[in-house]
Amino acid sequence: MKPYAEVIGDPISHSKSPAIHGFWLDALDIDAEYRATHVTPDGLAAYLDSRRADPAWRGCNITIPHKQAALDLVEDRGGVRETIGAVNTVIRADDGALIGTNTDAGGFYAPIAGLDLEGKHAVVIGAGGAARAILFALSKIGIGRVTIQNRNVLKAAALLSSFGIKGDAVPLGTKLPVASLLVNSSALGMAGQPVLDLDLSPLPQDAVVYDIVYAPLETALLAQAHARELDTVDGLDMLIGQAALAFELFFDAEPPRDRDDELREILTA
Template identity: 70%
Template sequence: MSRPYAEVIGDPIVQSKSPVIHGFWLDQLGLDAEYRKTLVTADDLPAYFAQRRGDPDWRGCNITMPHKLAALDHVDDRGDVRNGIGAINTVFRAEDGTPVGTNTDAGGFYAPLAGFDFTGKPVTVVGAGGAARAILFALARMQVGPVTLLNRNVLKAGVLLSSFGLKGQALPLSSAISPDTALLVNASTLGMAGQPPLKIDIDPIQDDAVVYDIVYAPLETPLLTAARARGLETVDGLEMLIGQAALAFELFFGAEPPRDRDDTLRDLLIA
C-alpha cells in the first residue's frame, strides 16, 4: 500500500542530511509518511518533475545543488520567487496537484539571527550562488548596513548585490575582510567535504562580530574553529539546515515539526 512521501533531490545527493531531519520528525509525530533522497542529474530534471506531477503520493521535494535555479523552469512560481530570491529550494504539491516552487532558505538563515540587531551594520558574505541569493534576500529585509560580497566572479557578485537593492561592494574572493564587519557569512560550498578550503583571515574583524557558516559537512569547519578560538559568536550550518527544513516539512506534511526536540535531532545529525 502506497503512502505519502517527500524527498530531496540533487547531484550529488549522498551527503544530504535532510532524510535524517524529516524522518526524525515523522517518527516523533507518528505520521504514516516517508522522506527519501533521490539522485537527479541536470539532464534528468525535466523528466523528474513530469513524472512527479502524476504521482498522487508525492508531497514535494527539497532541492540542493545544482538545481536551485534550474528547477524554477519546471514548477509554478505563484509567489514570484524568480523575481524575488531568484532560486528555489523547496517544491510542494498544491491542493490542485500542481508542483509549486518556494524558498525556505531565507527563513532558515534568519531564524538563528532573530535575537541580534544588525540594522545598519556592515556585513561580509562569501559566495554568490543559490544559497547566497536567499541570504542576501534575508539581509535586505534585516536592513543591514553595507554588504561586501566576496566571490570569484566579481561582476556576478556586483549584479547580485544590486538585484537585492543592497548597498556595498563586490570584491575578489582573496580580499581582506573589513575590520568593521559585524556579521560574516560563508554562503559558499568552500570548506565543505570534497570542496576547496575557504581561505579567509578573520583576525581583523571586531570582537563582537558573529560568524555564520552554512556548511554542515563537516559541521565544525575551519572558519568556525577560528572564530571560536577568537571567542566570537558563531552559527553553524545545522541551524539553517534545520530551520529551512522545518518550514518545508509543514508544506509537505501539513504538520508543525517538534522543534522542542532540536537537541536530540542535532545529536542524530552529528553522530
C-alpha cells in the same frame, strides 16, 4: 501508496535532510517517508515531470546545483523570481501543479533574529542560490552594507544590485573589512571541496561567523572563529530551520522544535 517527499541534488549522499524529516515523522507518528534522490542537472526536468504524475509525492527540497534552474520548471505563485530568485522547495498541489517556494531565507534568519544588524556591515561568501536567500533576508532587516566575495565578481555585483543593497563585490580571498556578520553561503569547506581560507583578524570581537556548510559541521572557518572566541552559527541551524518550514508544507504538521537538541545529537553522532 505511502506519502513521501524527497531532497534532490548533485551530489546528494551527504544530505542530512532524510534524518531530520525522518525524526519528525517518527516523533509525530506520521505514516510517510522522506528520501534522498540523486538528480543531475540534465535529469532535473525529467525528474519533476515524473513526480508531477505521482499523487503520493508531496514535494521535494532542492540543494546544489538546482535552486535557480528549478525556478524555470515550476509555477511561481508567490513571486519568488522577483524576490529571492531561487527555489529550494517544490510542493505538488492536488491538481498536479508543481509550485516552487523558498524556505532558505527563513531558515537562515531564525538563528540570528536576536542580533541588531540594522545599518551594519555584513560579508557574504558566494553568489549562488543560497546567497540569494541570505541577501533577501538581510535586505528585509535593514542591513547597511554587504561585501560579497565571489570568483565571478560581475555576478556578485549584479546580485547586490538586484536586491538594492549598498556594498561591493570583490574577488574571493580579498582581505575582509570590519564587519558585524560573516556568512559563508558557498560550498567551500564542504567535504570534498576546497577549504575556505580566510584571515578573520579584521573582524571585531563581537562579530558573528555563520557557515551554512554542515558536512563537516566544524568547518575550518568555524574552527578559526572559535579560536578567536567569536560567536558562531553552524550549518545545522539553517538546515533545521528551513527544513521545519518545508515539513509543514509537505506533511501539514508542525515539527516538534522543542526536541531540536535531541535531533542535533542524532545528526552529529
